[in-house]
Amino acid sequence: MRSKKIFFLLVILGLIAPFLFPAFKLQMSIMWILVVLALTWDVQGGQMGYNTFGNIVFFGLGMYLCAATQIGLFFPLGEWTAAGGEKTFVHNSEQYFQGLFLGLIVAAIVPVFVAVFIGYGILGLRGHYFAICTLGLGIAAGEFAGGIEIIGAGQGMTSPPWPKGIGNTELRGEFFYYICFVLMICSFLFLRWAYSTRFGLVLNAIRDNEDKAEAMGINTMKFKISGWMVSAFFVGIAGGLMGNMIGYIEPVETAFPGRTFGVFMVLMAILGGKGTLIGPIIGAIAFHLFKEGFWTFFLGWQYVALGALIVIVVVFFPEGIMGYLREKFPERFGEVVDEKNRKSQVELS
Amino acid sequence: MNILEVKDVSKSFGGVKANQSISLNVEEGKIVGLIGPNGSGKTTLFNSICGTHPINSGSIKFYQKEVSTLPIPLVARLGLLRTFQQTHIYGKLNCIQNMIISAKSESTGLFSVFSKIPTTLNDKAEALLEFVGLYQKRLLRAGDLSFGQQKLLELAMALMNEPKMLLLDEPTAGINPTLINGIIDRLIRVNKDYGITLLIIEHNMRVIMSLAEEIFCLAHGELIAKGTPEQIKNNKNVIDAYLGTQ
Amino acid sequence: MDLLIFQNPILIVQASLDGILLGILFALIAYGMALQWGVMNIINIAQGELVILGGYIAYFLYISGVHPAFGIIVSPVIMYFLGVGMYKAVIYRVVDRDMFISILATFGISILAQQLMNSVFGSDVVVAQSNFGTTFLFNYMVTLPNAKIFSACISLIFAVILVGYMRYSKLGRAIRATAQNARAAKILGVDTDKVYAATFGINAAICGVAGALIAITFTLHPYVGLPYTVRSFMIVIVAGLGNLPGVALSGMGLGVFEEFSDYLFGTEFRIASVFLLLVLILVFRRFKLSRKREYLK
Numbered sequence: 001m002r003s004k005k006i007f008f009l010l011v012i013l014g015l016i017a018p019f020l021f022p023a024f025k026l027q028m029s030i031m032w033i034l035v036v037l038a039l040t041w042d043v044q045g046g047q048m049g050y051n052t053f054g055n056i057v058f059f060g061l062g063m064y065l066c067a068a069t070q071i072g073l074f075f076p077l078g079e080w081t082a083a084g085g086e087k088t089f090v091h092n093s094e095q096y097f098q099g100l101f102l103g104l105i106v107a108a109i110v111p112v113f114v115a116v117f118i119g120y121g122i123l124g125l126r127g128h129y130f131a132i133c134t135l136g137l138g139i140a141a142g143e144f145a146g147g148i149e150i151i152g153a154g155q156g157m158t159s160p161p162w163p164k165g166i167g168n169t170e171l172r173g174e175f176f177y178y179i180c181f182v183l184m185i186c187s188f189l190f191l192r193w194a195y196s197t198r199f200g201l202v203l204n205a206i207r208d209n210e211d212k213a214e215a216m217g218i219n220t221m222k223f224k225i226s227g228w229m230v231s232a233f234f235v236g237i238a239g240g241l242m243g244n245m246i247g248y249i250e251p252v253e254t255a256f257p258g259r260t261f262g263v264f265m266v267l268m269a270i271l272g273g274k275g276t277l278i279g280p281i282i283g284a285i286a287f288h289l290f291k292e293g294f295w296t297f298f299l300g301w302q303y304v305a306l307g308a309l310i311v312i313v314v315v316f317f318p319e320g321i322m323g324y325l326r327e328k329f330p331e332r333f334g335e336v337v338d339e340k341n342r343k344s345q346v347e348l349s
Numbered sequence: 350m351n352i353l354e355v356k357d358v359s360k361s362f363g364g365v366k367a368n369q370s371i372s373l374n375v376e377e378g379k380i381v382g383l384i385g386p387n388g389s390g391k392t393t394l395f396n397s398i399c400g401t402h403p404i405n406s407g408s409i410k411f412y413q414k415e416v417s418t419l420p421i422p423l424v425a426r427l428g429l430l431r432t433f434q435q436t437h438i439y440g441k442l443n444c445i446q447n448m449i450i451s452a453k454s455e456s457t458g459l460f461s462v463f464s465k466i467p468t469t470l471n472d473k474a475e476a477l478l479e480f481v482g483l484y485q486k487r488l489l490r491a492g493d494l495s496f497g498q499q500k501l502l503e504l505a506m507a508l509m510n511e512p513k514m515l516l517l518d519e520p521t522a523g524i525n526p527t528l529i530n531g532i533i534d535r536l537i538r539v540n541k542d543y544g545i546t547l548l549i550i551e552h553n554m555r556v557i558m559s560l561a562e563e564i565f566c567l568a569h570g571e572l573i574a575k576g577t578p579e580q581i582k583n584n585k586n587v588i589d590a591y592l593g594t595q
Numbered sequence: 596m597d598l599l600i601f602q603n604p605i606l607i608v609q610a611s612l613d614g615i616l617l618g619i620l621f622a623l624i625a626y627g628m629a630l631q632w633g634v635m636n637i638i639n640i641a642q643g644e645l646v647i648l649g650g651y652i653a654y655f656l657y658i659s660g661v662h663p664a665f666g667i668i669v670s671p672v673i674m675y676f677l678g679v680g681m682y683k684a685v686i687y688r689v690v691d692r693d694m695f696i697s698i699l700a701t702f703g704i705s706i707l708a709q710q711l712m713n714s715v716f717g718s719d720v721v722v723a724q725s726n727f728g729t730t731f732l733f734n735y736m737v738t739l740p741n742a743k744i745f746s747a748c749i750s751l752i753f754a755v756i757l758v759g760y761m762r763y764s765k766l767g768r769a770i771r772a773t774a775q776n777a778r779a780a781k782i783l784g785v786d787t788d789k790v791y792a793a794t795f796g797i798n799a800a801i802c803g804v805a806g807a808l809i810a811i812t813f814t815l816h817p818y819v820g821l822p823y824t825v826r827s828f829m830i831v832i833v834a835g836l837g838n839l840p841g842v843a844l845s846g847m848g849l850g851v852f853e854e855f856s857d858y859l860f861g862t863e864f865r866i867a868s869v870f871l872l873l874v875l876i877l878v879f880r881r882f883k884l885s886r887k888r889e890y891l892k
Contacts, residue, residue: 007580016700051698051699057436064354078393121878121881121882122874122878124878124881124882124890125877125878125884125890125891126890126891126892127695127891127892128638128694128698128833129697129891130875130880131695131698132638132825132828132873132877133873133874133877133878134700136823136870136871136873136874136877137870137874138823139821139825139870140867140870140871142862143867143870144864144867144871144882145868146863147702147861147863147867154863193463194463195467196466197462197463197465198454198461198462198463198464198465198466199448199462200464201442201446201466202450202853203451204439204442204446204450205439205442205450207438207441208438208440208441208442209438209439209440210439211437212420212439212452214422214425214440214872215399215401215421215422215423215425215430215431215437216425216430216450216451216456216506216510217423217425217426217430217451217453217510218422218454219422220422222462223462226462226463239467241411242690259706260841263702263706266699269877270699275441300714301710301714302708302710303707303709303843304707304710305708305709305710306707306708307704308703308705308707309703309705309710309711310699310700310702310703310706311685311700311703311704311707314689314695314696314699314700314703315685315688315689315700318696323699327432332524344485344486345500346481346486346497346501346525346528347482347531400888401884401888402887402888402889403887403888419890422890
């Protein structure tokens, strides 16, 4: 009951945040996006033990597809990217919101199909082969996108700007903030429910001993693909939103940023405590605050600091914040075992 | 009727002929033993039967259905389970969760992935844990149990799945000798009360002689003897295999 | 797809020769990757960055007025000590743990190294000019920069020296013993920590030589390390650990594949095709093994 109260308090806080910190609307929106990325990474990496570098593929797919839909519904896409986009073609407000709505739907659905299509092959790999294969996928996707003319090739493309006449940048900031916040809440609630079903236990079983799970008759591939579909859905939408917020979609740096968001996903979940529901959320928020605070401090050396942080977390703190708390305060996590029971001998009369 | 029919099964790993033309039948409802010195191919035979690896030649029928070409999950779903020499349990989950996930899944189809876990499973899990003596440890992480306790958990997990036949790979190895009588008693009850056919690999002669109704003996990849415990005890080939010919 | 290469058969010869010469270099880097994978059970994502760093050492010689070919001696020496240093700072902590920890940790190191090199050497694409001239074959139809031939020869010579060292020297034997069974080696008196440090140092030295050769043959840029890592990983999984001729052949095969892909799909897709080939190889392997009910371990 106490956790429900805390949850509602945090939701209220989240709802009024854009008015408490109006200057940081975009930053907070990105923070919610990061939470979604961390939560969905954890489905594969933490709960299932399949460390993936490939979820970024869904991100970039969602980004490009959303923008392409938004534009393509009303204007010829190829001309948009060639002619400098919004200078030639202008969305009116009806077109903008229609396009955004449909674009986000496409950004949600298509990555899910991609997950199903490639899942059977890719999810058949295990351990480090899976990790490196998905790393290859992520990078290849970015390089490929950089060669496709209609979406701007290496130069990238712009996403439709906020229509004139509907409020100012403040309203735009609030609009996107709330969509990102709602996405984050939805993904959290969905995963909280999903982990309470058979899905959660099977994923954990696959993590702990996949061979045993198969030997007990579980159709592991079905669950692996389902998990990837879930991640694809939320990450795709996140990508679509990000593309709109940033305004400019560049294939390797923005859409398929293996070196930034691709790595952040992993780091945030591990930092917060992988395999827990709250862990990735805490990790994402902590990481974002750290990054925003120190990025300017480390200007020119940000990635050196990021690389060092990865090494430190992975080597010295792999259990993450939640893992650390769990060890220190096991009672609070319902993991108390009566010492008498723990030490008792097994008796078979 | 024969629940399991192994006919002329051969399996080689590179140049090593682990199983050579092994044929044996297990009658439904019986407890059957599989013995033989180390390296005779017993575990390989188990692996072949359960589908862990494909066989080079021969046929394996479970309830008259060919299973040697099936992948492991399908064989398991037909009701043929096995336990392992080195315990295979889900280390980070607690014992109850290990049990719950071992239960057969009732629902099939697209959305069964997110099916709710029936609360009745909890009671059944606790009952089975009680049966193997692990009730007090039910909330402990499986990985924190001792080797012997993990073996008992593995047995309970297999029972949770309600198999028709259970292949047990050295069920008493690593178990405190004082508990072995309890294990023997449990296995007999599993067979009589739950109606599960048992095929047991054992090195402990006392255990297997008191449990099994029929025993097969392997040596260097071949089946060298079969019969009742009395016949096996006095079989010259078996004695030679274990002690080495003079 | 541009079928120019099939319309002019002489281009097939050009691409194949280019590919083979390039592939020998890849095979060298792959040998280093296989060495640390086999001995220390780690996958070094920063392998490409070590190569580029080795290249920058040769480039530094070049801009200092020394002929960059001397890089093949200077670079491995410096890189060896850098490798040992890296081991003692970070790598020794990830050797005994899950392989994914090594992947993540070396990934962090690679990100770190990329920006460090960017700050120190700038983000321009550079070459260390060797002025070795060009060889012309087939009546001037096929051009081979002598730098490429030089690279291939040095790679081969270096590889032969290395293999010989591994086979006959005391350290080499210690390394191979540790690779087979670290616990047994330790019990028998081998200082496994020193072995690991030396192995990592040797790998760094290999990358140093390869990098120096790349500096004079191709181009250097702080952010082109990852493709070299992926290439060496691919060669190792195709050839298998401990299969030296396989590594050489796979390396050459990969080189030829890349050159052909250049002609067929254009240079802008070259990196993409390398990564995509990795995915295809792994997925192909996965399906082939699943028929035997196994999986890649």
